[in-house]
Amino acid sequence: MSTHNNFDPSRRAFLGATVGGTALSIAGLPSQALARINAPHPHEKLKETTEVFGFCDMCYWRCGLKIRSRDERAVKIEGNPEHPNNWGVVCAKGNSGLMVAYAPNRLKYPMKRVGERGAGEWKRISWDEALDTVAKELKKIKEKYGPQALAMIGHGTWEKPYHRLAHAFGTPNTTSPVFGLCCGPRGLSNVMVTGRNLTGNETIDLENCKYFLMMGRNVTESLHNGETLGWINGVANGAKVVYFDPRYTITASKADEYYAIRPLTDHAFLLAMIHVVVNEALYDKKFVAEQTVGFEELKKRVQKYTPEWAESITDVPAEVIPRIAREMAAKAPSVFVYAPRRLTRSANDLGTGLSITILNTLFGVWDRKGGVFSPIKFEVPEIDLPKFKHAHLAKRIETGGDFDYSGDVPQAHIVDEKGQFQRADGAGVMGRWPLANAQYGLTNEMWKAMAEQKPYPIKMLMTAGGNGFLNSTDYKTIRQALMNLDFYVAADVMPNEMNMYADIILPEASYLERYDDLQTGGAKEGYVAVRMPAMKPLHDTRDAWTICKQIAERADLGQYFPHDSIKELIEERLKKAGHSLAEIEKKGIIKVPADPKENFRGEQGIPSVFPTPSGKAELVPSILKMMKFDDALDYVEQVRPDEDEFHFTFARIGFHTHARTQDNIFTAEFMPENLLWIHPEAANKRGIKDGDLVKVTVRDGRSEQIKVKVTLRIRKDTVFMVHGYGHFDKRMTTAYNKGASDSNLASSAQEPRVGSISMGQSLVKVEKV
Numbered sequence: 001m002s003t004h005n006n007f008d009p010s011r012r013a014f015l016g017a018t019v020g021g022t023a024l025s026i027a028g029l030p031s032q033a034l035a036r037i038n039a040p041h042p043h044e045k046l047k048e049t050t051e052v053f054g055f056c057d058m059c060y061w062r063c064g065l066k067i068r069s070r071d072e073r074a075v076k077i078e079g080n081p082e083h084p085n086n087w088g089v090v091c092a093k094g095n096s097g098l099m100v101a102y103a104p105n106r107l108k109y110p111m112k113r114v115g116e117r118g119a120g121e122w123k124r125i126s127w128d129e130a131l132d133t134v135a136k137e138l139k140k141i142k143e144k145y146g147p148q149a150l151a152m153i154g155h156g157t158w159e160k161p162y163h164r165l166a167h168a169f170g171t172p173n174t175t176s177p178v179f180g181l182c183c184g185p186r187g188l189s190n191v192m193v194t195g196r197n198l199t200g201n202e203t204i205d206l207e208n209c210k211y212f213l214m215m216g217r218n219v220t221e222s223l224h225n226g227e228t229l230g231w232i233n234g235v236a237n238g239a240k241v242v243y244f245d246p247r248y249t250i251t252a253s254k255a256d257e258y259y260a261i262r263p264l265t266d267h268a269f270l271l272a273m274i275h276v277v278v279n280e281a282l283y284d285k286k287f288v289a290e291q292t293v294g295f296e297e298l299k300k301r302v303q304k305y306t307p308e309w310a311e312s313i314t315d316v317p318a319e320v321i322p323r324i325a326r327e328m329a330a331k332a333p334s335v336f337v338y339a340p341r342r343l344t345r346s347a348n349d350l351g352t353g354l355s356i357t358i359l360n361t362l363f364g365v366w367d368r369k370g371g372v373f374s375p376i377k378f379e380v381p382e383i384d385l386p387k388f389k390h391a392h393l394a395k396r397i398e399t400g401g402d403f404d405y406s407g408d409v410p411q412a413h414i415v416d417e418k419g420q421f422q423r424a425d426g427a428g429v430m431g432r433w434p435l436a437n438a439q440y441g442l443t444n445e446m447w448k449a450m451a452e453q454k455p456y457p458i459k460m461l462m463t464a465g466g467n468g469f470l471n472s473t474d475y476k477t478i479r480q481a482l483m484n485l486d487f488y489v490a491a492d493v494m495p496n497e498m499n500m501y502a503d504i505i506l507p508e509a510s511y512l513e514r515y516d517d518l519q520t521g522g523a524k525e526g527y528v529a530v531r532m533p534a535m536k537p538l539h540d541t542r543d544a545w546t547i548c549k550q551i552a553e554r555a556d557l558g559q560y561f562p563h564d565s566i567k568e569l570i571e572e573r574l575k576k577a578g579h580s581l582a583e584i585e586k587k588g589i590i591k592v593p594a595d596p597k598e599n600f601r602g603e604q605g606i607p608s609v610f611p612t613p614s615g616k617a618e619l620v621p622s623i624l625k626m627m628k629f630d631d632a633l634d635y636v637e638q639v640r641p642d643e644d645e646f647h648f649t650f651a652r653i654g655f656h657t658h659a660r661t662q663d664n665i666f667t668a669e670f671m672p673e674n675l676l677w678i679h680p681e682a683a684n685k686r687g688i689k690d691g692d693l694v695k696v697t698v699r700d701g702r703s704e705q706i707k708v709k710v711t712l713r714i715r716k717d718t719v720f721m722v723h724g725y726g727h728f729d730k731r732m733t734t735a736y737n738k739g740a741s742d743s744n745l746a747s748s749a750q751e752p753r754v755g756s757i758s759m760g761q762s763l764v765k766v767e768k769v
């Protein structure tokens with residue numbers, strides 16, 4: 001204990017003395033001691049931090065990160081200034097990544113279900129027991145039904161080893177929501193017209209664009225750093241922004257012109273735009289003559305789509321359309337018709353996507369400054385892993401798009417290892433959904449196949465991340481699918497409604513705690529980036545590669561995972577590319593410089609590369625005609641609400657990623673619950689006031705309760721809510737029961753040619769509770 005003579009001036013020592021020794025009252029303290037209590041803390045002497053590099057996993061843009069660690073704990077997330085996806089910037093979601101690793105609700109150790117399926121009753125088990133059980137169930141399923149009875153659904157960067165495991169097992173039934181629930185019709189449209197896929201990290205020359213025609217692309221709220229920064233720079237450089245959305249978003253507030261277009265009718269507006277561009281000869285004549293086919297047929301097809309016709313459907317004044325077309329033509333090719341990020345909404349998403357790509361093509365944007373650039377590729381060969389009996393490795397296209405249509409990928413992914421069973425979701429299967437991408441499949445159709453056990457029994461499910469309930473639209477089908485299974489194993493970092501139904505839960509290390517496969521991308525410069533662990537895995541968790549390898553070994557598939565670790569695998573990949581792990585770990589990224597000649601071939605007069613059947617951009621795609629789907633180019637009537645109904649809409653917000661981040665205690669602070677936006681006139685008519693609780697009911701009877709935000713920022717015939725709320729898993733203690741689920745209200749109708757969901761077709765009634 002300190003004495004008066006050798007008094008330790010630190011507050012800690014003083015309080016220690018009072019607690020452990022003489023019990024002094026505050027009033028009785030000597031003045032010197034009181035002064036010490038009121039003094040500020042001396043500067044803490046914290047240890048220096050170390051820096052490691054990674055790439056973000058909080059959304060799918062994958063910004064480069066620089067993570068600070070102390071005592072083997074990540075303490076701060078910053079952006080990697082070298083990374084072309086974000087140039088050092090990290091958004092609110094990205095910053096909240098620390099609260100994935102440190103989340104109190106994390107899945108902390110392997111567990112097995114002990115109560116009824118879905119009841120959420122668990123028992124902790126060892127990794128050995130968990131992995132042995134999964135391997136045993138895999139063998140049992142194969143023996144009883146065949147390998148096709150396994151479905152694998154992934155969502156995230158860590159899904160790749162699970163796809164590998166499933167293909168090694170011999171099933172063709174692997175899927176990810178990126179196609180059927182999100183970007184499918186958009187990517188497909190790009191590919192049909194140009195052979196190039198503008199999804200994923202879009203290769204738009206945003207900084208130099210002079211005119212953005214934004215079809216609901218809410219780039220400031222559904223945001224990705226590099227894209228949003230590029231767009232802001234473009235606007236700062238003088239680009240005009242014309243924005244269409246039934247809701248006045250933050251992006252609308254930054255636009256030069258805003259039009260509250262009727263929901264689901266973008267296609268009508270775009271067709272009228274094409275009508276004007278071709279009739280007034282506003283297109284890039286040299287480009288169209290030399291690098292496209294199908295112009296005359298397109299011209300004939302759009303004659304009926306006049307601006308006056310479009311006005312009657314869209315509420316966009318007829319006189320506006322030719323003016324926008326002329327303004328764009330004056331700025332072309334530095335213009336861009338911007339598709340929404342997710343194009344799974346209307347009864348003709350394919351036609352909407354096609355119109356966007358056709359307009360961009362008529363304006364000759366490909367490989368031109370301010371239009372679309374060609375990315376530089378950084379070639380990092382895949383390693384020579386044993387080939388699957390039935391398919392090649394499901395791979396993410398390295399540049400310019402989320403899914404790959406090249407070569408034999410679609411065919412390779414539609415049959416099981418014996419060639420007897422085609423994909424259960426029908427993706428790529430003639431007579432079912434031949435246009436759907438067979439690499440990522442139709443997640444919506446896979447759930448249906450499991451629920452109906454058609455076209456054949458699917459009895460085992462493996463999931464890697466994702467949440468079938470809140471990223472889709474049909475709770476009944478998903479619940480039925482999960483209840484039909486003999487066995488369900490879920491690997492994830494966080495609990496959610498879907499993995500609540502698992503028989504075994506495999507807790508994964510978060511993206512801050514592990515190596516992962518390399519990130520190879522294409523921006524104006526080419527790059528390969530590394531994800532290094534910034535901390536030791538917390539709890540009893542393991543990384544995805546290790547989990548899959550350890551299952552594979554137990555299921556007699558060990559030859560498909562020959563490396564001891566993912567670190568060893570990426571070391572070998574880098575070596576094949578002439579680099580090393582030590583080299584990439586210095587800055588987190590290795591780049592090849594941008595090359596304006598390659599990025600903007602058109603500026604040099606060099607023709608663009610369009611890998612279509614004709615080798616040119618096809619204004620009426622030959623593949624559509626061949627498959628007799630060319631009526632997709634025509635307008636299809638959309639659902640309209642009755643007098644007492646509304647169009648139901650939902651969207652993302654800047655600080656949440658889908659339904660993944662509502663339980664994150666950092667992001668939850670921003671918006672604890674979502675609200676239903678409704679126009680004041682519509683609210684008054686129903687006696688609804690701001691903050692009232694209302695019931696929202698879909699025609700099919702599904703309903704949710706939610707508080708109301710009365711606002712002029714939405715059309716009178718439309719209501720809106722932020723996506724991802726209304727969680728019903730009690731393990732998610734932050735998000736549980738907060739707000740309402742848009743997924744439980746959205747439509748499950750399907751795009752008739754693609755098979756993707758058309759979520760925007762729900763019509764709802766709203767009444768005060």
Ligand code: SF4
Nearest residue numbers: 056059062063091094
């Ligand atoms: S935009 Fe934000 S959440 Fe998405 S990858 Fe970048 S930092 Fe992460």
